Amino acid sequence: MPAAEESYGVSNVVDNICRLPPDPLAEACQHILIYLQGQTRGVESAEISDGFQRAGVVVNHETLQDIIRFLLLTFRSGGRSNVSADELVSKLEGDSNKWSKASLQVLHSSWSEHGALVHAQQEVQAMLSIGQLVDMQWKLGMAVSSDTCRSLNSPYVTLLLKIVEPSGQICQRSFEMTIPQFQNFHKQFKEMAAVMETV
Structure with a gap:
């Protein structure tokens, strides 16, 4: 994918994440981080979608999948690199200037709470590296x-x-x-x- 298209795609996902109110975004982050800690078998997009709907947020299936993939990739990468919440947010801000302060606060808070556990699980998975x-x-x-x-x-x-x-x-x-x-x-x-x- 050319850099311009990739940049546009990331920019689009960031826009969609920033449209989410803090509570449903925090709930989506919670689902993904619990999965990355090895406590669930996978990320249930239907549950995340239900949380969005309860908050009055309507997103189509493709947008929902893009948001989940982006958050998964961001948190998984953060776990592998063992970054702090401040470093995670700085990297996100460096990648896109479209982030809202409220969204970054949710991601910072979620990563502060779960980042160390995600990193520990990533190390275990790297050693085992099996399905x-x-x-x-x-x-x-x-x-x-x-x-x-x-x-x-x-x-x-x-x-x-x-x-x-x-x-x-x-x-x-x-x-x-x-x-x-x-x-x-x-x-x-x-x-x-x-x-x-x-x-």
Whole structure:
């Protein structure tokens, strides 16, 4: 994206954030910061939208997503760099001269309260750097053709995993296993669960 377009895009998002009253902006920041601390599985844009509507603020879906992405990126970057609230606000002011004093005060206050916890979580995630399993579904089927089954009409299991990646994006992965592979997988899962209960 050319610098002028990128600058215009950031300027637009800053304008939209500055139109928000302090309370719904603080509530949106709270949702995002709680997610970045690892206390929720993801950012629920519907909850943020409901908070805006309760405050009488109407934003379309695309604008809402832009605001959430901007705040996520800002707070995630602040956590990685371990910046203070003053440094965070200074950087925002340096990037755009459109910030309102009220919006910057909300961001300063939110980061003062949660910044250290976000930084700690970022360090843990950097060490682990893996996704989080949030849902697993399976179904039993019958093989009509397969590379791994020796004969047709063999049963197989399809697993569908829903994973939140470190970026916060939810993705799905699916794979098939023969019944013996699935039984081994199940056994390993039970062993992991038993070990985790002792931690």
